[in-house]
Amino acid sequence: MTTGYLGPRGTFCQAALLRTLDDPAADVRPMPSVDAALSAVRSGELDAAMVPIENSVEGGVPATMDALGSGSPLQVVAEALLPVTFVLAARPGTALADVRRVGSHPHGWAQCRGWVAAHLPGAAYVPALSTAAAAEALSLPGEPPHDAALCAPIAAETFGLDVLARDVGDTAGAVTRFLLVTRPGPPPARTGADRTSVVVFQADDHPGGLLEPAGAVRHPRHQPDPHRVAAHRRRARPLLLLDRRRRPRRRRPHGRGAHRAPPHVHRGAVPRLVPPRRRGRGRGAGEHERRRLRRRRRLAARRARPLSVVGEGFGTQPSHAVDCHRTVVAVRTVRRST
Ligand SMILES: O=C(O)C(=O)C[C@]1(C(=O)O)C=C[C@@H](O)C=C1
Incomplete structure (x- = not known):
């Protein structure tokens, strides 16, 4: 198994990878950029790549969000949290x-x-x-x-x-989160302390629109438990990365949903981020316009294609600085234009 990382030798990314693999003999390869690393995974040149996704001080890493959000689907199989000092x-x-x-x-x-x-x-x-x-x-x-x-x-x-x-960093205790990414494969069993990462695109730009993709695909069986939402404008298309902790779920006797889904395809495991619509409000000026807008959004939501989860897995080693295994599910969806 050959695993790439954002190189050259000596990056924080390499440190995160070595700690995650925990095998000094592992075949690891420095790549010139995040784009190059993820392209090499997509083409089969690499089996996996470790890439930075988020820093506790500076937030999301746009190059990684862009590269994850374009091209063929990828699966996130583990994460690592690495303290960074400069x-x-x-x-x-x-x-x-x-x-x-x-x-x-x-x-x-x-x-x-x-x-x-x-x-x-x-x-x-x-x-x-x-x-x-x-x-x-x-x-x-x-x-x-x-x-x-x-x-x-x-x-x-x-x-x-x-x-x-x-120690020239301005913020003590800064941490960067890295993702280990592969091509989609069969999902291993849940660990019970898992995380879902979802990448969705917004169909068109209007106030409040960033939350619509999540609202459009919400699933009644999943309680809202958003851990993190990162919005990122990728060229003309805003992109959201939703992170949600997953709790262990009771197995359903007649098993619909996640446990019965065919490998790589699993619909609906998305946090409900849009609050329930409030009813019975006054009909003052502008109410007609608001109702028209709501109706438009409802129709757009109905037309939206359902999310497909492209795969899931879990880290074989506990992530550094977190005390449990994590399962990460990478989801990509494209909504039809409204
Ligand atoms: O340049 C590196 O060493 C990296 O691993 C990338 C990266 C990042 O993208 O955030 C990782 C950790 C630090 O926060 C600074 C840079």
Whole structure:
């Protein structure tokens, strides 16, 4: 089994992967970008890839949301939560006062820019594909694109750099969540402490519209328990990533739904995020328009195709920093335009 990660060596992503696989002999391969890693999984070049999805300080990782939301369906089989701490690293002999340009992944920069403003006023930010890519650039011959990199301590060591400052993150206790992604496969048994991740697209843009896909596919058997909703505008199409903790469910005697679904296809396991419609309100000015809008949305919801869950699975190792196994279900749906 070959597993890719956002490279080069020394990224937080590599650290998350190694902890999740817990096998020093595992066949792991650095990939130049999240896009490249997920494309390689889709094409069969890789069996799996570890990608960052969300940071506790900076939020969702747009490159990963975009790459998950386009192309053939993928299945999320495990997650890892990794505490992240940053160093400022530079070529040997560089003094802090010499640093005018700082390179890092956008999420790395976002987590350290307060420190940079305080200690290197006027320093410019130079984006890199990963924190370790910024460190690696300093180890290559020729003029580097920046003078110092914000990266993991292991990246500074890997690329023979001097550490100019440690713990330069602005927020103590920052954590990044990573997903281990494969091509869809048969769903293994539930663990009882699982998580559902759903990617849905909004059909058209109007106030409140982001919650409609979730409302359109709500299932009466599932209690609302949204853990996290990340909205992301992907080109013209807003995209939602819904996360929901799943509780152990009683097996139904006549087994409809999840337990009886054919492998990879499972409909309806989606949180109800839209509150029930309130009735009996006054009919003041604008009520007619509101009713018309509600009717339009109701019809649009009926026309929406049901969600299909493309697969599910669970991590074979407990995620780092969480004390239980997690099951993750990746769902993608496309609604017809209203
Ligand atoms: O660049 C890396 O080292 C990564 O693993 C990516 C990433 C991210 O996308 O958020 C992961 C953790 C840190 O928050 C900064 C960057």
